[in-house]
Amino acid sequence: MANTETEAPGASQVPVTVLTGYLGAGKTTLLNRILTEQHGRKYAVVINEFGELGVDNDLVVDTDEEVFEMNNGCICCTVRGDLIRIVGGLMKRRDKFDGIIIETTGLANPAPVAQTFFVDENVRSKAKLDAIVTVVDAKHLPQRLEDSHEAADQIAFADVIILNKTDLVTSEELAAVENKIRAINRFAVIHRTERAALPIEQVLDRGAFDLKRVLAMAPNFLDNDEHEHNDEVTSVSFEVENSIDPEKFNAWIGALLQEDGPNLLRTKGILSYANDDRRFAFQAVHMIADGDFIGPWKADEPRISRIVFIGRNLNRPRLRRGFEGCAVA
Amino acid sequence: MSQSVAQYLLESRGTHRTLEAFVVAACFDRAGSTAAFALGDGTLRLVTLAERETWNTVEAHDGAVLSLAPDASQTGFISGGDDGRFRRIDQTIADFRSKWVEHVASHPGEKGKGALIACTVGKAIHLYSAAGEKLKELPHPSTVTGLTFDARGKRIAASHYNGASLWFVNAKExxxxxxxxxxxxTAIAVHPEGDAVVTAMQENALHGWRLSDNQHMRMSGYPAKTEALSFTRNGKWLATSGAESMVLWPFFGGGPMGKAPIELAGGDGVTCTRVAAHPQQEMVAGGFADGLVVLAEVNSSRILPIAPPGQGGVSALAWSPDGSQLAIGSENGFAAIIDLSKR
Incomplete structure (x- = not known):
């Protein structure tokens, strides 16, 4: 069935969904929905505390989050050592899983999880990050954002945001909290839910991390070029119509991530390289970057290169000039 | 040419099967009478060498087997699985439920005394008498990633974050x-003479400690992670995987500090994934990511191909105690026992 030779490269990599969110936001409820719904698929679920999970068909792996710093000269490069071991172990029984779901603890910073899937060669070859899904509580999110960095980080990293417990707030409060989320991360898909009820295909197998979505997002034409000097997480995106020179881009992005990596939570881009008919997908978590061609541009598709930054202290004019400077002269 | 030699050896001297699951580990019992393969489908496959065409299947774990070692006694095996069980063939020694039993080890003791078995679960080593009676639980600051007894069975060593820990198994405190x-x-080995501990690291390097004077040893230059570490019998060489050849570091003449390693069986551009030093002679078996298995004589650098490429990356490699038999396993489920005894 699987593993036929006609499959595209990467098709044998198991998709990994990372589930983040504060305690009480509804992560466990969502996880239980995923695990009990009749979807005919089998998942391995990596959790930190053996809770009240209704598990029949799926494998639950109990782990301690063990974050360590890589000695690779990258000051913000932390990875989850436990996940390296667990993914390695699960791959020995790979044919039995359609996907891996990793639940993080409430206060977890998502960066080490995401970076694990870039940094470790064995993990990269066997598994790929499908999406980071963040569950937030519509009622308590504003307070959480006041209290801590982590709440904003979890939203910043998200590809999919489950805005849960909408029944506990007024429509005005809901609109306000959604605006707060958009101010941090305008690129994630937001689903409003009560009791984390939504079709699970909105959560799993999104292919969100493979960046195809970046191109579909509206750019922020209305942004003014002000440099925001504050600690708030924001997101910006830029477009270039001319083809990109790969050498210029690599030199620019390499230096930028090196210098400003701690502030740049996530960077994603779809690039049209000169003399290449394929779309190049680029992404980074802090300083750790990765890129690959993801198939050809369609004949009728405008070959616009786009890049997205989500982070703190984003210097919008400087980023814009830098990206525009990568275009072929 | 080398491929046809290997194919010939495999067919004329080997018994092999294509099993349906990843071969996680292989080993022989202490008597050298039976080989065992541990698989990702939870089974052990046992082959009595006297009847090597009969492969018996034992349903050992509900999930994948994660670790395998010979039992402390002359026959039998111990295993750990992702079902949380620490087992003998026909007996569950301990059940850790949702925690994985990632490493197991045993030592036969000396003069019939002090035989031990051990497993790791998360941050702890669980140490048992050979009879399966729990003796102690040894805690670590983070998850244990490698486990081994020293040659005499007096100490047990564990790798983890930020270093390794060495415990006297009979210590009162x-x-x-x-x-x-x-x-x-991420992995550990103890020198046969007990004076050096070496670990493999996430950053494609090895780190070592000389115990007599706390001298650090750094061995780097690997393109991939080292997963297998194996000292030759006399402790002269440490054979390692993780490069496009077998890399052997000299543990003599002041080495490995300031000494270059030797590289054996390189040149194909394929990563070496497993090494196993011969238990008697200065020879090392090496397995590669394309399935090739070779035997290398350290001093002459002579190479004998034993199994041809094409069967999946080598994931298990083990010698029988007398060094006459080599067990091979691959990620694709290829498993073989090659008889290298004189005829």
């Missing part, structure tokens, strides 16, 4: 010697 080095250590 358990306090380990902590060997510190920042980073994630």
């Amino acid at each position: 358990d306090s380990p010697r902590r060997l510190e080095w920042k980073g994630s250590h």
